[in-house]
Ligand SMILES: Nc1nc2c(c(=O)[nH]1)N[C@H]1C(S)=C(S)[C@@H](COP(=O)(O)OP(=O)(O)OC[C@H]3O[C@@H](n4cnc5c(N)ncnc54)[C@H](O)[C@@H]3O)O[C@H]1N2
């Protein structure tokens with residue numbers, strides 16, 4: 001659906017907007033990467049064990065492999081089983097084999113006696129403590145962790161460090177993932193200058209680009225920094241025509257002012273607008289569409305609005321296009337430290353801080369105020385039309401620091 005730039009159009013609810021944004025995305029190609037390069041990606045197919053772990057019954061302790069029925073001994077030492085160097089023979093009646101953690105249980109033995117409860121003199125091993133209480137003590141059974149053919153990581157799950165390790169143990173050296181996304185980021189506004197330049201007059205350091213790059217640092221993206229565009233229609237259209245990316249993120253110029261050019265420039269460059277203006281605070285003027293091969297996400301210029309919309313839309317879009325089954329941010333529940341009034345029709349994300357286990361709204365909530373955002377450790381979520389709530393009530397939050 002195309003929407004024109006009238007301000008009378010209703011605000012799209014956040015969940016509906018996200019569903020429409022995701023519908024604009026096309027799947028990206030998969031690739032196979034060595035384990036160490038796959039961290040942080042999402043599995044593009046089920047990752048299935050090529051081996052059983054443990055591959056045999058192993059000792060869980062350093063001690064002696066014994067036959068439980070032989071206790072209390074004494075026992076005759078006939079050899080050693082170490083991890084990677086199993087004992088080749090069989091433990092017979094009255095015999096034992098020195099064994100170490102991770103070593104294969106020798107044939108004939110059924111229990112491990114820990115060395116703290118045994119004494120050895122030459123080839124004679126005697127019990128000094130209570131000894132194992134039951135047959136089979138201190139053994140890790142074959143397949144305790146997983147078996148050949150088990151799914152270790154399901155398609156769409158993120159490759160966390162533990163999942164990389166389980167895949168390695170499952171015998172895999174390379175993993176199927178979606179390719180890295182190319183994300184172009186461009187700021188708009190005549191007032192903006194690159195950060196780090198001594199300033200006077202009406203100039204403002206461009207902070208959204210660096211903030212967004214930092215927000216994507218843990219995601220599988222290559223960032224294309226398209227810098228700052230002036231508030232000039234022709235320059236903006238020309239820049240948009242050249243975009244070669246999977247996602248184009250713009251900040252600023254999204255609202256209704258005479259210099260808010262992103263929407264008209266997008267269409268003049270051959271792109272299409274899918275929706276504009278959502279029931280969110282901060283972040284109302286966000287827009288989405290397509291341009292060339294890219295999904296376009298037009299974020300508002302106000303820095304806090306850009307942060308909140310990037311949290312709720314840009315990061316989830318990247319996760320979804322990278323194959324995530326669950327691309328949404330992870331919400332948590334906290335206990336409110338103060339009363340909050342009823343909310344209006346815009347879903348609200350309040351900058352907040354945790355003190356003594358309770359969350360409090362952090363000062364003024366103006367969407368230009370970066371220091372408030374920088375000091376906040378969470379956002380309190382107020383659903384659209386939520387009733388008033390009181391100190392002590394549970395509240396949904398997004399942890400941001
Ligand atoms: N008449 C109306 N005015 C506004 C409305 C409205 O509905 N009617 N919506 C307001 C809301 S809500 C927001 S949010 C802002 C967002 O507007 P834009 O996306 O057009 O943002 P700009 O006007 O370009 O900039 C807003 C503000 O942020 C500063 N900015 C912009 N880009 C950056 C950047 N890359 N780094 C740092 N700071 C940036 C810019 O200087 C402005 O101060 O519109 C309201 N107006």
Ligand code: MOO
Pocket residue numbers: 280281282283284285300302305367368
């Ligand atoms: O909704 Mo705007 O994003 O408040 O400042």
